[in-house]
Amino acid sequence: MSASTDRPAARRADRPSSRQAQASVADLLPLLSAAVRAVLTVLVPLVALCVVGWIASVRSTSSLAAVARVGADLWLLAHGASVAIVGGSVGIAPLGLTLLAVWSARRAVRMWLRDQVESDRGVPFWRGLGVFTAGYGVLALLVAAVSRSGVGAAGLGTSLLGGCLVAGTGGLVALWAHRPGLPSGVAPFVVAAWRPAVTACAGLLGAGALVLAAALVHGRADVLALHEALQPGLLGGVLLTLGQALLLPTFAVWGLAWTSGTGFAVGTGTSVAPGGTSLEVLPTIPVFGALPAPGATPALALAALAVPVLAGAGAWWLQARRAQPVAGLLHRCASAALSGLLAGIVVAIACSLASGPVGQGRMSQVGPHALLTGAVVAGEVAAGALLAVLVGRAWRTWRGTKVVVALPESGDRTPGKLLGD
Known part of the structure; x- marks a missing residue:
């Protein structure tokens, strides 16, 4: 009798942990939309400025798609990507734009963090930082792949690495107050x-x-x-x-x-x-x-x-x-x-x-x-x-x-x- 009554209790004890695992995954999914929001917050205005400059230039013979690709290349340059152009390459990052990208990433993670705190849910520091960084890096890789042309082509590897660096920096600043303690073995x-x-x-x-x-x-x-x-x-x-x-x-x-x-x-x-x-x-x-x-x-x-x-x-x-x-x-x-x-x-x-x-x-x-x-x-x-x-x-x-x-x-x-x- 005792054995038969203990088995359902064990099953019931296992169910909450399963629901907690599902809830933790559900908590991390909004970070992917946060990564999209962080990318678009800087990328869209930058492309818009390039289009405005193209409209104001009466001598320009470029197409609208080419101008949009220029804006995307500038965004990728800000993330440390190298852009190959005709007869050479460009590799200097406009760090002012880089700081805007870091600020955008921090702002997106802070919005997710506020929802977590208001809902009285935990803040998974390393998993949250990893999901946001990976999602942002993949988006930078997609932007680099879509914007490639015969005039300019950003490096895929440097775009991925730079996107992860910018997102990781912004996410780390946003989550810094919730960082876990250092291992006890680290010397003072x-x-x-x-x-x-x-x-x-x-x-x-x-x-x-x-x-x-x-x-x-x-x-x-x-x-x-x-x-x-x-x-x-x-x-x-x-x-x-x-x-x-x-x-x-x-x-x-x-x-x-x-x-x-x-x-x-x-x-x-x-x-x-x-x-x-x-x-x-x-x-x-x-x-x-x-x-x-x-x-x-x-x-x-x-x-x-x-x-x-x-x-x-x-x-x-x-x-x-x-x-x-x-x-x-x-x-x-x-x-x-x-x-x-x-x-x-x-x-x-x-x-x-x-x-x-x-x-x-x-x-x-x-x-x-x-x-x-x-x-x-x-x-x-x-x-x-x-x-x-x-x-x-x-x-x-x-x-x-x-x-x-x-x-x-x-x-x-x-x-x-x-x-x-």
Whole structure:
């Protein structure tokens, strides 16, 4: 009797787990529609702007389908895809558009996350991030396959990889508050390294943006002269300015590479670095008027080489103030070195997106060298962080150890009583 009555109970106990598995799959399916929404939020307006530019251009002989494919290729370029054109290729990402794509992905995942929280359902971090990233990457692959033509063809592999990178970044930012804890086996000095790395990268990008702003202010006359020489008209001028605005984050990464000392190229055999500038004939792009004149750079520009070191030191100092410091000098030094390595990897990825060919011939090499810049920044940030560790250790040793004496709250406070006489 007991055996017969236990079997139905066991079956009933199995049913809820099956329903929970089905519910979890149902919770993940909206992420696919979220991926579609994230793609269309940026792709449709971009194609629309290309169509508006085509309508405004009275000399254009392209078809509407070809113009739509140009918009799709620009969207894919923003995801790090390389686009083959007649006689060459284009591989520089307009990072302003990339940031819009990351924002769109974050917004789509946040909408799904809000529905999950309001319905009192759990947030499957890794499965949710994986489903959204895979769905977005497949959509980028489909866009690349559909937009291929004899004039331009985006690489399928780079489109898939870039789509996954953009979607993963946006989804990770959206789900960051619901991330699971790290495994217990991860050493504390490894955990303590990522915050200084992120802070140092933010400081370096800010420094690159300041370098770009200073160059634009200094060369504003040349920029305006090049813009007027193109005679783009009212609508064409607006579109030209908008296109260059989407490239400003890309140029900020160039400024970052300039502060590291490695510099960047604007064509084969050229170099723009704190040590000097060597340029050839450039395309008629107004923002290129902000580039420094060829020749030696003022000695004051060499002070920019201290920026990555200061960024590493400042990031570690902020980390030491906000969080519990890692115990042991050796562990703190290892964490500082690891933070520099992580910062170098992030900078190398950014430089890889901000560099590449722009056509054929001499313009086949434009932007910073990704691996070289990442390696140099890793060393500079690690040196700054290690310097902050050693200076902090020396400061604490010089100050000595404070001894806090707690006085009794009541009773006799005479010296004799306090000393236990």
